[in-house]
Amino acid sequence: MTAQPAPDERTITVALTGNPNCGKTTLSNTLTGSNDSVGNYPRVTVEKKERVVNHRGWTIRVVDLPGIYALTSQSPEERIGRDFIHHEQPDIVVNVLDAGNLDRSLFLTTQLIEMGCPRVYAFNMMDEARAKGININVNDLTSMLGGKVVETAGITGEGCMELLDAVVETAEAMNGESTSLTLPYDSHLEDAIGRVQQLVTELHPKTMNEIQTRWLSIKLLEGDEEIIRHEDDHERLIELLGRERQNLANTHGEDSEAMFANARYGFIHGLLMESRTINPAPTQDLTHKIDDVMLHQYMGMPVFLGLMWLMFEATFTLGQYPMDWIDAGVAWVSGQVSGVLSPGMFRDVMVDGIIAGVGGTIVFLPNIVILFFFMALFSETGYLARSAFLLDRVMHKFGLHGKAFIPLVMGFGCNVPAVMACRTIESPRARLVAILINPFMSCTARLPVFILFAGAFFSHMAGTVVFAMYMLSIIVAMGVAVFLSKCVVRGGYEPFVMELPPYRIPTLRAVILHMWEKALKFLQKVAGIILVGSIVLWTLQAFPRDVDMSMDYDAGIAQLETQIESPERDERISLMQRARAQESLEKSYLGRIGLAVTPVFEPLGFGWKDTIAILTGLLAKEVVIASYAVIYAQDEGSTEYSKGLQASLSGTMTPLVAFAFMVFVLLYCPCLSTIAAIRHETNSWRWAGFSVVFSMCLAWILALGVVTVGGLMA
Amino acid sequence: MSLSESNDLEINKGVNPVSHGCVTLADLGPGETGIIEAIDVDVSLRRRLNALGVVKGTEIAVGHVAPMGDPRVYRLLGYQLSLRNEDARKIVLKVEDGR
Numbered sequence: 001m002t003a004q005p006a007p008d009e010r011t012i013t014v015a016l017t018g019n020p021n022c023g024k025t026t027l028s029n030t031l032t033g034s035n036d037s038v039g040n041y042p043r044v045t046v047e048k049k050e051r052v053v054n055h056r057g058w059t060i061r062v063v064d065l066p067g068i069y070a071l072t073s074q075s076p077e078e079r080i081g082r083d084f085i086h087h088e089q090p091d092i093v094v095n096v097l098d099a100g101n102l103d104r105s106l107f108l109t110t111q112l113i114e115m116g117c118p119r120v121y122a123f124n125m126m127d128e129a130r131a132k133g134i135n136i137n138v139n140d141l142t143s144m145l146g147g148k149v150v151e152t153a154g155i156t157g158e159g160c161m162e163l164l165d166a167v168v169e170t171a172e173a174m175n176g177e178s179t180s181l182t183l184p185y186d187s188h189l190e191d192a193i194g195r196v197q198q199l200v201t202e203l204h205p206k207t208m209n210e211i212q213t214r215w216l217s218i219k220l221l222e223g224d225e226e227i228i229r230h231e232d233d234h235e236r237l238i239e240l241l242g243r244e245r246q247n248l249a250n251t252h253g254e255d256s257e258a259m260f261a262n263a264r265y266g267f268i269h270g271l272l273m274e275s276r277t278i279n280p281a282p283t284q285d286l287t288h289k290i291d292d293v294m295l296h297q298y299m300g301m302p303v304f305l306g307l308m309w310l311m312f313e314a315t316f317t318l319g320q321y322p323m324d325w326i327d328a329g330v331a332w333v334s335g336q337v338s339g340v341l342s343p344g345m346f347r348d349v350m351v352d353g354i355i356a357g358v359g360g361t362i363v364f365l366p367n368i369v370i371l372f373f374f375m376a377l378f379s380e381t382g383y384l385a386r387s388a389f390l391l392d393r394v395m396h397k398f399g400l401h402g403k404a405f406i407p408l409v410m411g412f413g414c415n416v417p418a419v420m421a422c423r424t425i426e427s428p429r430a431r432l433v434a435i436l437i438n439p440f441m442s443c444t445a446r447l448p449v450f451i452l453f454a455g456a457f458f459s460h461m462a463g464t465v466v467f468a469m470y471m472l473s474i475i476v477a478m479g480v481a482v483f484l485s486k487c488v489v490r491g492g493y494e495p496f497v498m499e500l501p502p503y504r505i506p507t508l509r510a511v512i513l514h515m516w517e518k519a520l521k522f523l524q525k526v527a528g529i530i531l532v533g534s535i536v537l538w539t540l541q542a543f544p545r546d547v548d549m550s551m552d553y554d555a556g557i558a559q560l561e562t563q564i565e566s567p568e569r570d571e572r573i574s575l576m577q578r579a580r581a582q583e584s585l586e587k588s589y590l591g592r593i594g595l596a597v598t599p600v601f602e603p604l605g606f607g608w609k610d611t612i613a614i615l616t617g618l619l620a621k622e623v624v625i626a627s628y629a630v631i632y633a634q635d636e637g638s639t640e641y642s643k644g645l646q647a648s649l650s651g652t653m654t655p656l657v658a659f660a661f662m663v664f665v666l667l668y669c670p671c672l673s674t675i676a677a678i679r680h681e682t683n684s685w686r687w688a689g690f691s692v693v694f695s696m697c698l699a700w701i702l703a704l705g706v707v708t709v710g711g712l713m714a
Numbered sequence: 715m716s717l718s719e720s721n722d723l724e725i726n727k728g729v730n731p732v733s734h735g736c737v738t739l740a741d742l743g744p745g746e747t748g749i750i751e752a753i754d755v756d757v758s759l760r761r762r763l764n765a766l767g768v769v770k771g772t773e774i775a776v777g778h779v780a781p782m783g784d785p786r787v788y789r790l791l792g793y794q795l796s797l798r799n800e801d802a803r804k805i806v807l808k809v810e811d812g813r
Contacts (some may be wrong), residue, residue: 389796391786393782402796497797
């Protein structure tokens with residue numbers, strides 16, 4: 001607790017930066033021992049993440065920046081990366097590079113060098129690079145790049161300790177000065193830089209050192225909009241820039257920015273000529289071979305659709321077994337609890353409230369885990385990027401960007417991270433459309449509803465009905481995309497420029513971690529909102545206790561019981577018991593709320609119990625199932641869950657109305673967290689509100705359409 | 715917006731026009747290779763292409779082709795990049811081998 005002399009001295013901030021898909025997240029997980037999900041498609045990290053690791057007496061704050069190809073201000077992620085390095089000035093930047101892909105990866109490095117921050121280089125995925133026959137002279141590069149170079153392999157953990165050592169050594173050797181290393185340009189560029197730099201130094205006296213003024217001058221000459229905007233008030237500078245850039249363009253026949261880019265690649269080329277040898281191994285290019293099938297002109301699409309179908313079919317059929325076990329487990333617990341507790345309100349709230357609601361939701365855990373298993377598999381292997389490639393043409397027709405496909409698929413998991421992942425789309429317009437259609441993608445919270453309803457009303461083809469809901473969600477998302485881009489957010493052309501990573505075999509650890517993380521999140525939700533929701537729902541349906549019944553059921557039952565035993569008598573008793581339960585539920589607070597709102601859903605054929613489920617689902621879609629579980633647990637007095645729930649549901653509506661209900665739940669209103677995410681990502685309540693109102697109307701209209709068209713066909 | 719437009723100067727339109735008869739990236743058939751000579755796209759796309767190694771002098775080959783022939787995969791600097799034909803048409807190649 002006593003104050004150290006200089007605690008800051010032993011604490012450093014390290015920013016981890018590099019191209020998308022260069023293994024940053026895996027490396028940083030290995031370094032810090034944490035478990036963030038990774039994927040083999042560009043840009044898994046959409047926000048900067050921070051972790052702390054201790055090494056040789058130093059506290060190292062590791063900030064994992066989003067993957068970027070350059071430090072311009074093209075996309076929000078590039079801006080996050082650049083602003084962090086520029087404004088928050090981390091003590092050390094660790095530049096992670098894909099060692100098998102240095103020619104391109106070093107482009108970002110040239111920009112980091114110019115920013116002048118102290119650097120350490122991690123030449124990552126060294127194992128893959130060696131397999132390609134690549135050999136790198138690390139010592140040469142250390143001096144040429146102005147920072148220690150460490151060979152690493154995030155997956156095996158190779159070089160991780162050395163990397164931390166290098167960071168600490170660099171920190172110990174720091175004397176507050178930036179490592180100066182200048183990238184040489186040709187004389188025309190250097191002259192222009194010199195003149196601009198002179199004026200910049202004059203305009204910003206004593207606030208910037210030489211590296212900073214040179215960096216600023218280069219950025220200005222390149223024509224970086226954001227930087228120019230900052231200097232907008234210096235008329236002389238703007239004027240000089242215009243002149244210099246026009247001059248360069250005239251003499252070289254090329255835009256000054258392209259000249260800088262060419263010079264950077266020239267520098268990289270020279271660097272690698274000296275320090276890298278490649279002995280092309282006679283191995284076959286496996287990625288190319290796999291793509292011959294996966295990206296086949298005619299086979300590609302059928303393979304893609306087949307894989308998608310397989311995913312949903314497996315989610316349903318494989319999930320059935322563990323579901324039954326959990327179901328049985330919940331029933332057993334419920335039975336035990338009923339036996340131990342004495343009859344009364346406490347037992348009711350435990351059995352019909354908490355165990356019914358939580359148990360009714362938790363049975364769907366296997367389905368959710370299986371779906372995430374497939375999604376992890378697709379993203380880790382690199383197939384997800386391929387699917388974006390395959391679908392770009394189609395997506396483009398719908399006013400969407402091929403890259404929007406990845407957030408859309410993520411939306412099958414959960415819309416919240418998916419909405420955030422839309423940041424990978426550069427154009428603001430395309431990004432907005434992608435964000436607004438994402439809630440229509442059926443997240444795993446809606447999956448239980450489909451499984452329950454498909455099982456109850458379409459048991460002979462449940463898997464196909466679930467698949468159909470997912471297809472419908474895609475169709476609606478596409479349709480809305482067309483509508484939005486034609487009528488609401490019109491805009492120009494956005495190019496599709498995407499890297500296709502090589503196929504990689506996912507590590508079992510990564511896939512399991514991914515599933516575990518998602519399962520845990522689901523369980524947290526069950527323990528939180530579902531638990532509280534179940535108690536609230538139970539309370540609402542259990543009170544008021546003393547309502548005026550339309551007839552004296554108890555007396556009626558008592559009277560019947562005095563009669564001679566016969567099957568007919570028992571049936572009349574049970575009928576009367578049901579009528580009593582039904583009426584007391586209708587007259588409870590919950591019933592009254594449901595009945596008050598039901599007229600809205602009358603045209604769709606939904607009853608007041610369905611209305612309650614819909615209303616509670618506004619919080620989170622998982623609550624829909626919990627609501628049914630609580631309502632029917634009370635109604636039937638049953639202690640069996642999803643099977644029992646399925647049975648209780650099956651008589652309550654026609655298959656057609658059930659289908660309409662599934663359509664409604666699929667489309668109506670994003671959950672609270674998604675609304676918050678939309679608000680955050682669009683930075684506007686207006687778009688969040690638009691999303692709510694629009695999806696409500698759409699869900700209602702489409703559900704009505706299903707009922708009407710289905711009614712005509714019947 | 716006006717800033718980025720003013721940034722365009724008159725260079726792109728004036729100096730490297732894609733005149734008729736030029737071989738562009740879109741003209742290459744699967745498996746064929748070319749060397750980039752000029753990139754005639756707007757500032758924001760060119761900046762992105764530059765960061766991905768699509769600059770003058772880079773060797774680039776055509777790989778797989780998506781259904782309906784668009785977009786296509788290109789191989790350069792040892793990795794794979796996908797581009798729409800619409801954009802590939804604006805990337806001019808150096809004429810060689812009598813092409």
